[in-house]
Amino acid sequence: MSLREASCYTLTLSPAAKDPAVVELLESFGPPTKGKETPxxxxVKERREDEAYSAAVYDVLTGARLSSAGYGAEKGKRRRLQLHGPDEDIPFEFTGKINSEWSFQFEGNKYRWTREVYGKDYICSIDRKPDPRVEICLARDSDRNNPGRLQILHYNIDRFPxxxxxxxxxxxLLVTSLLCLxxxxxxxxxxLAVVRPGKTGLSPSPKESIPVPPPPPPRVISEEDFEPENPNEIVVRVNSNVDDHIARAVNLLEDPNILFIVIRTRTAEATQRALEVSLGVTRFRHREELADLHQYVIEEEVPVSKRTVRPGPKVIKLDPEPTRVDSPQRSLSGKSAKRWTPPPNIAIYLSTIKLPDLEPGRREHRATQPATAPPAQRPTPSPSQSQPSSTDPSTPSSKSRTSSFGKLFKH
Known part of the structure; x- marks a missing residue:
């Protein structure tokens, strides 16, 4: 694991070999050198009757009890955080809206521990609203190859004497709150680990037979699995997690180099989830008092498969069509009407700037332009020729659906 500044003050987490309840933090000033770091x-994890987790941080040199933390339930929104010598209670609570975020207040300042959904780093920043946050600490949990580390950015802390x-x-407090997280x-x-069933909860006897779950059905591989996804595009499917898509969209828009993102769907059933993602991003930016986004909803054409399929034999249906039990949906005028379903392929553009080519009037004007012949060579229709209606099967219906869908979900 590599942190941003190799020369900064770094603490490496080293679990004790003899006692699993003890974790030592080894300090180093610069790149870590194995064997030369000092604790x-x-x-040290402790036991308290009113808490499910309790731990204290001690000074290795003096043995003084510096701080402690604990909580009654892991899913609780508040946790205990205390400084000792003298004792002082520090407010420590969950303040995240989409991402994981815990905040504590000390000396009148507010500090936020954040962790991205798709990242592994923990970042602690000092909140200076309306000014941007300033990072003062970076950390990462241990994995199979590298131990956990905590790096304090003193060059940023010195900016606020x-x-x-x-x-x-x-x-x-940085050390104690991070270890608690x-x-x-x-x-x-x-x-969340799966425990095998048994009579006493211990290892089953040889005579006991453990039911083996059936193997999962083979996964059907579709063309969407090999479809490349651009960095600023989010493809929403029927089983997608809306919160994960909202978090990714918010993180993308925080990058000043990204001016817009695209939320796409491939099936009509995923349209509602795509709209929920767009609405979640808009609400989040409104709560954080960020600039409003420009939203454009476009119905895209269905991509044609590149594979050639041989036409099968023509089937002539001789049986009469079965009669439906349910009656068609009726409009306000009393006439029967087909139920409207959203298009399968939509693209929702969320942009920090205006995109003139995606304006509804501009799109309709470009759609009506001829594709091959210039305006001078187009034949003028005679007065006797009637314009095709929207219900004529010879008239392409993509234009009418595009305009109606854009007006329906216009931001």
Whole structure:
């Protein structure tokens, strides 16, 4: 694992070999060198009757109890965070809307621990609204190849000498709050582990037969699995997670180099989920008091498959068509009308700037332009020729659907 600044003050998490409840934090000033790091802090898990998790952070050199943290339930919105010597309660609660975010207040300042949905890094920033946040700490949990680390950006902390006065207290809170988040993530992954059934919860006896679940059905591979997806495009499907798509869209729009994103669908059943993603992004930016986005909804043409299929024999139907039990939907005038279904392929553009080519009037004007012959060579229809109606089967219906769908979901 590589953090942003190799020369910054770094703490490496090292679990104790003899006691699993103890984790030592080894400090290094620069690139870590194995065997030359010295322990600075130690996290020790403790037991309390009113909490499911409780831990304290000690100074390895003096043995002093510096801070402690705990919670009654892992899914709770508030957790206990305390400084000792003297004792001080620090508000520590969940403040995330889409991403994982925990905040604590110290010396009148608000600090936020955030973690992206698709990322592994933990970032702690000082909240300075209406000014942008300033990162003061970076961290990452341990994996199979690298231990967990915490890096404190002192060059950013030194920018606020009037706001941040107790540097040692802030460093202790950063260590304690991060370890509490990492331990909660470990408890969550442990609780989700599958335990094999048994009579006493222990290993089953040889005579007991454990039911083997049937193998999952083979997955049908479609052309969508090999369809390349652009970095600024989000393809919404029927089984997609709306919150994950909203989080990804919000993170993409935070990049100043990305001016717009596209939310696409491939089936009509996914249209409602795509609209929920667009609405979630708009609501999030409104709550955060960010600039409003320009929204354009376009019905795209159905892509034609490149594979050639041999035409089969012509089938002549001799049986009469079966009569339907249910009656067709009736309009306000009393006449029967077909039920409207959304198109399968739509594209929702969320842009920070105006896109003139996607304006409804511009799209209709471009759609009516001839594709092959110039205007001077187009034959003028005689007065006796009647214009084709929208219900004529010879008239392409994509234009009418495009205009009506764009007006229906116009932002």
């Amino acid at each position: 600075r802090y130690a996290r 009037d706001e941040i006065k107790d540097l040692r207290g802030l460093e202790t 990492l331990d909660a993530a470990d408890d969550r992954s442990t609780s």
